[in-house]
Each structure stands twice: as structure tokens, then as C-alpha cells.
Amino acid sequence: MAKANNKMATTLNLILVLSLVLMISIAESRQLGTVGFGEKGDVVCESVYGAEEGDTCESVIQKFKLTSDSFLSINPNLNCDNFFVGQWLCTEGTVN
Numbered sequence: 001m002a003k004a005n006n007k008m009a010t011t012l013n014l015i016l017v018l019s020l021v022l023m024i025s026i027a028e029s030r031q032l033g034t035v036g037f038g039e040k041g042d043v044v045c046e047s048v049y050g051a052e053e054g055d056t057c058e059s060v061i062q063k064f065k066l067t068s069d070s071f072l073s074i075n076p077n078l079n080c081d082n083f084f085v086g087q088w089l090c091t092e093g094t095v096n
Contacts, residue, residue, distance in 0.1 A: 043074050047092035053085050064091045 049060065057080035061071045072078065074093040083089070 042096045043076060043090060043093055044096065045074060045090035045093040047090070048088045049091045051083055051085055051087045051089055055083075055085075056080070057083075060089055060091070066091070 049064070051060070057068075057071065057078070060066075061068055064071075071091075073095050074090040078089065
């Protein structure tokens, strides 16, 4: 009987240690920014603008004196035919 309890305690301790190691590794990777941060092609936005009623891609480009290529490169998922009031648009930034 004591042998079974000892085996069960060892198994539970092993599960506990593995869980702790997993939690620490996840926390460390998030803290160090190694998960999805700073990868090639990521946009680093330094200034944003909340779209207003009547804004178009062209009007925002003109308002902030940008080129079309630079505006679209720092807003890679923007649909110029359908963005909404209050949508954050990057107006100054870089692409890694």
C-alpha cells in the first residue's frame, strides 16, 4: 500500500514540476519578446491617427504628407475601400 502511495506522489510531483517549467518558459518568452515581436516584416508604428467621418486613404495620405507606398506599407492590412470612423491608422512608422 505504501509503495502505491509513493508511486502516486512521485507522479504528481513530476507533473507539478513539468507544469511549473512550462509556465516559466511561456512567461520568459513573452517577457523577452521572443514570441511574435520584432520579426521580419513587422510594422513598428510610431504615430497613429483615428479615422474621421469622410476620410479616405488618399485624404489621410495628403493630410500627413505621405506617399501612397509608405502609407500602405505601414498599414499592411488596411482595406482602403472600407475602413471605419475611429479605426487607427499608422501615420509614421517603419517596417522591419
